[in-house]
Amino acid sequence: MAIEKGIRLGTMTLADLKKSGGLEAAMRGFTRFYLGPEFCENLLDGSVCAEIAWLQGQGKKICLLTPLLSEKGARLLNSLFKRLLKLVKGGKIDPAGLEITVNDFGAIELAKRNRLPFKLNAGRLLRNNVFDDAVDGFKVHNGRVLEFFSKLGITRYELSTIGIFPKVNFASGRFYGFNRRTFKITLYYPYLDLTNTRTCLVGMRDVPPEGSALGVTCARECLISSFEITHPSIREKLLVRGNTIFLEFPDKFYASEKDLLTINVDRLVYAPFP
Amino acid sequence: MSLATDTELTQAMKIVSCFTDLKELEPLAEAGADEFYTAVGELPAFGSKNLPSTDLAAAIIKTKALGKKISLAVNDLHATATDKQLGAITGRIRDLDKLGVDAFIFSNPYLLELFSGGRKRLRAELHLSSVQPVFNSLSAAFFQRFNISRIILPNQISSHEARKILYFCRTRSIETEIFDYRFFGCAYVNGRCQLHHPIHFTLKSAMLNDSLCHINAKPGGLIKLRNLDIPNRAGELPGIINRIENRFTRRGSPRLSNAATFFDFFASGVQYLKYGTRSDRQEVKVKKVGELRAMIGLAEKLSSSRPRTKASQAFILELAHWNKDGF
Numbered sequence: 001m002a003i004e005k006g007i008r009l010g011t012m013t014l015a016d017l018k019k020s021g022g023l024e025a026a027m028r029g030f031t032r033f034y035l036g037p038e039f040c041e042n043l044l045d046g047s048v049c050a051e052i053a054w055l056q057g058q059g060k061k062i063c064l065l066t067p068l069l070s071e072k073g074a075r076l077l078n079s080l081f082k083r084l085l086k087l088v089k090g091g092k093i094d095p096a097g098l099e100i101t102v103n104d105f106g107a108i109e110l111a112k113r114n115r116l117p118f119k120l121n122a123g124r125l126l127r128n129n130v131f132d133d134a135v136d137g138f139k140v141h142n143g144r145v146l147e148f149f150s151k152l153g154i155t156r157y158e159l160s161t162i163g164i165f166p167k168v169n170f171a172s173g174r175f176y177g178f179n180r181r182t183f184k185i186t187l188y189y190p191y192l193d194l195t196n197t198r199t200c201l202v203g204m205r206d207v208p209p210e211g212s213a214l215g216v217t218c219a220r221e222c223l224i225s226s227f228e229i230t231h232p233s234i235r236e237k238l239l240v241r242g243n244t245i246f247l248e249f250p251d252k253f254y255a256s257e258k259d260l261l262t263i264n265v266d267r268l269v270y271a272p273f274p
Numbered sequence: 275m276s277l278a279t280d281t282e283l284t285q286a287m288k289i290v291s292c293f294t295d296l297k298e299l300e301p302l303a304e305a306g307a308d309e310f311y312t313a314v315g316e317l318p319a320f321g322s323k324n325l326p327s328t329d330l331a332a333a334i335i336k337t338k339a340l341g342k343k344i345s346l347a348v349n350d351l352h353a354t355a356t357d358k359q360l361g362a363i364t365g366r367i368r369d370l371d372k373l374g375v376d377a378f379i380f381s382n383p384y385l386l387e388l389f390s391g392g393r394k395r396l397r398a399e400l401h402l403s404s405v406q407p408v409f410n411s412l413s414a415a416f417f418q419r420f421n422i423s424r425i426i427l428p429n430q431i432s433s434h435e436a437r438k439i440l441y442f443c444r445t446r447s448i449e450t451e452i453f454d455y456r457f458f459g460c461a462y463v464n465g466r467c468q469l470h471h472p473i474h475f476t477l478k479s480a481m482l483n484d485s486l487c488h489i490n491a492k493p494g495g496l497i498k499l500r501n502l503d504i505p506n507r508a509g510e511l512p513g514i515i516n517r518i519e520n521r522f523t524r525r526g527s528p529r530l531s532n533a534a535t536f537f538d539f540f541a542s543g544v545q546y547l548k549y550g551t552r553s554d555r556q557e558v559k560v561k562k563v564g565e566l567r568a569m570i571g572l573a574e575k576l577s578s579s580r581p582r583t584k585a586s587q588a589f590i591l592e593l594a595h596w597n598k599d600g601f
Contacts, residue, residue, distance in 0.1 A: 068463065070435045074410045105383075106412030113412075125466050129382060129406075132354040135473050141354045145384035162474055175356040192474055195467040198409070198430045199528040202518050210590045212534035213432040221514050224507045229522060235476040240518060243527075247474055 003257045006032035006269040008188060010065065011043045011223065014051050022272070031061060034269055038065040038103065038123065039196055039244045041073025042203075042218055049083045053092045063099040064118075068125060068198070069106050072215055077107060081114045088117060101158060102126070108152055121156040121186065122149060124193055130157055137167035143177030156184045158269075160192035163249030168263050186267040187260070189253070191239065191246040191274045200243040202227075226274055239274045246274040287540055287570050290345070290451060291563050292552045294323045296332055301560045303340045306567030310337050311345035311379065313552065317363060318350035320381070320405045320464075323552040334374045345377040346370060349403035351465050353382040364388060371396045379426070381405035381465060383417075390420035399423040404453065405465040409435070411442040424449040426548065429459045432530045433538030440542050451546035452539050454569075455531035457562050458550060533593035537586045540573045569593070 007030040009017060017023045026033075033055050037043035044067070052062045064084075066077055087093040095117040102108050103123035111120055122130065130145050131138040138159065140146060149155070170180040202225060203218025222242030229238040239246040254260050260268070291307035293299055299310065313319030314327040325333060330346075337344040348367065355363060367378065367389065378396065380386045381403040389396045400422045407428035408414050414425060425448060427436060443450050453459065462469060521527050547570065549562050572592055576585040 068407075068409060068466070069412070070409045070431065071411065071438050072435070074412050104409070104413060105406075105416040106410040109412040109416040128351045128465065132352045133468060133471075133473050139354050141352070141382065142357070142360055142384060144360070144388065145353075145382070148384045148387055172356075175358070176354075177357045177360075194474070195462045195469045197462045197527050199461055199530060201521050201527045202514050204528050207528050207530065207532065209532055209594060210534055210587075211532070212434065212538050212586075213528075213530050214434045215432060216530075219510075221510065225511060225514050227515075227518055233477060233479055234472070235478055240522070245469070 001261060001266065003260055003265070004032060004267040005030050006034055006063065006186070006267060008034040008038075008065075008269050008271040010034070010271075011037050011045070012273075013047070014054070027058065027060075030270070032063060032267070032269075033060050034063045034065055034101075036065040037067050038101070039067050039125070039193070040200070040222070040242055041067050041069055041076065042200075042216065043067075043220065043222075044073060044076040044080060046080055046083055049080070049087055049093075052084070052098060053087060056094055056097050061097045061099075063101055063121065065101045065103075065123065066107050067103055068196070069104045070198070070215060073104075074106055074110060078110055078114070081110065081116060084118075085114065085116070099156075102154075108154075112152075119156070120152070120154050121158055122154050124158050124160060124188065125196060127157065127159055131159065133162075134167075136164065137162070139169040140173070140176060140178055143173070143179075146178050146183055150182065155182060156186060156267075158186045158188065161187060161189040161249050161253055162192060163247075163251065163253055165254050165259065166263060170264060180264060183264065184266050185264045186269055187265045188269045188271055190248050190250050191271050192249065194238070194245045194247055196244045198243065201240055201245075202242055241274045244274070248274070286574070287544065288546050289563060289566050289570070290546050290548045290550075291559065292548075292550045293333075293559070294325050294552050295556065296325075296329050296336060298556050298559060299333065299336050299340060301556070302563050303342060305560045305563040307342070307563050309343045309345065309376075309546070311347055311548075311550075313347040313349075316366060317346070317348045318353045318355075318382075319347045320349045320351070320403070321347070321550075321552050330370065331373055334370075338374065343376040344374075345379055345401060346375050347379040347403065348385060349379045349381040349405050351381050351405055353385055367396070371398050377401050377424070379403045383420075386417070386420045386422070390422075395421065401426060401451075403465075404428040407431075407463055407465055408439060411438040414439050414442050414448070418446060418448065422448065424451055424546070426451045426546075427453075427544075428464060429453045429455065429529075429531045430461070430463055433535045433542060436539070437542070440544065444543065449546060450544045451548055452536075452544050453531070453548050453550065454562075454566055455529075455533070455536050456565070458548075459529055459531050461527040461529060533590045534586065536569075536593075537573060537589045540570070541577060541582055541586070569596075 099119045101121040101123040103125035173180050203221040207213045226241040288308035290309040291302050312325040315324045377399040379401040401424040402422045404426045576588050
């Protein structure tokens with residue numbers, strides 16, 4: 001069994017990818033495209049539907065990334081879901097070739113209410129509901145949490161590289177009450193999302209002491225800037241884009257793809273930028 | 275003239291105070307605590323300081339004697355357990371349920387599910403921790419299936435954004451709780467943050483509070499720019515750099531919680547205000563609970579005599595000059 005290769009474009013449009021000269025290489029090198037905002041609802045945009053349809057027409061599979069949601073984001077995502085349903089009905093999108101990654105339990109509720117015909121994945125912001133992070137790897141909490149998500153139709157979990165080949169507790173699954181064959185892992189590289197805030201580090205203006213903020217507003221500054229930060233307390237550089245702080249692990253962390261399959265990773269997703 | 279709060283919806287806002295020592299209970303009650311919560315080491319809880327497990331039975335008796343309720347936080351999302359360990363956790367929770375704990379605070383959905391339905395259901399109430407942050411009413415609806423009786427809102431939501439959640443909870447008799455904005459409040463999302471533990475990064479020196487949140491460094495010199503270079507917006511970059519430099523070194527990203535937000539939550543009928551810094555010393559805990567009591571008193575006084583906008587303005591003004599020698 002081969003590892004599936006994906007690329008995370010996030011909110012970069014196909015037009016921008018083409019302009020940068022990367023579209024052809026992406027089409028050649030990857031079978032699955034990850035589109036949409038993973039970390040910020042302000043970037044939810046209906047235009048992604050046309051890109052999904054176009055890429056499917058080129059024989060590509062798609063995963064739509066969705067972020068943490070406030071009421072505003074929930075409304076935007078609801079209309080996006082309805083547009084996707086229309087395109088499915090009109091035969092423009094094949095539901096078997098589209099997955100939705102959720103990072104908010106409200107998105108799971110919304111998917112259920114809309115009776116979406118797409119497979120759902122648990123995104124990176126939900127990972128600690130299922131996995132315990134350790135210095136050298138990750139552990140499934142207990143089989144009951146896999147059952148919990150499985151009942152919601154979720155059996156694929158998205159994680160980030162930690163820079164080394166991770167140790168897991170899957171071989172001792174019987175002690176933790178799970179069967180390792182019941183779930184799969186999508187592994188993103190080379191960036192690990194370390195933390196996330198709603199009030200964007202680069203975009204949102206300060207809230208005056210007397211002001212009761214209506215919400216989180218910005219001018220999409222994250223689309224034009226990312227920062228590398230040298231922190232006085234740690235050796236690694238931190239990367240900031242918008243409301244999320246990342247670490248970068250550029251070195252290859254596995255010897256062969258076969259090794260990845262032993263830790264349930266059957267899909268690798270390359271992120272060209274954090 | 276309509277007064278500041280919708281009186282048919284609201285009751286007096288109550289204070290939920292943390293404690294980690296039996297000796298703290300009486301002074302905290304005297305200072306104004308209406309409910310108590312704590313955590314013990316043998317059950318997975320978010321945060322660092324706990325009540326000795328051997329004191330829990332006595333704490334239950336003492337809180338009842340004071341006429342108060344007691345909750346137990348079992349709210350660490352990282353609830354990794356073998357089946358054998360899970361059996362021990364489950365057994366301990368059921369024992370404490372019988373012993374009289376009034377509510378358990380959970381975050382991990384699998385633990386919530388374990389105790390929420392049918393014969394598995396605990397006698398005690400179930401509260402949803404802010405470590406499982408609810409930012410929208412759909413999420414509230416998702417967790418409602420576990421028969422939760424209270425949602426503890428994260429501090430990274432504005433009162434305006436929370437309106438639909440509050441309506442949802444009110445119409446389903448789910449209580450709501452907020453954190454005090456002066457003594458608590460990280461800008462990063464609880465339950466979605468790994469800044470507090472040096473797991474994937476290497477320390478050069480000890481970090482303040484074991485966290486990367488507050489560098490406390492002088493601005494400048496820390497940041498190198500990587501620019502994705504969209505020339506038609508290049509003029510914005512200096513402003514953005516200035517903003518991130520200030521935020522990352524000193525102030526942190528903008529906080530949604532402030533005096534104005536507190537007043538709005540208060541006036542919207544949120545029933546509980548939490549003070550939850552378990553690592554504070556006893557005298558600090560007592561002083562802070564006293565402060566919360568006075569703050570609620572002020573909000574009540576102003577809202578009973580003025581229209582909402584005027585009451586809010588007066589409250590913000592008072593709080594701007596409040597407790598100058600404070601914390």
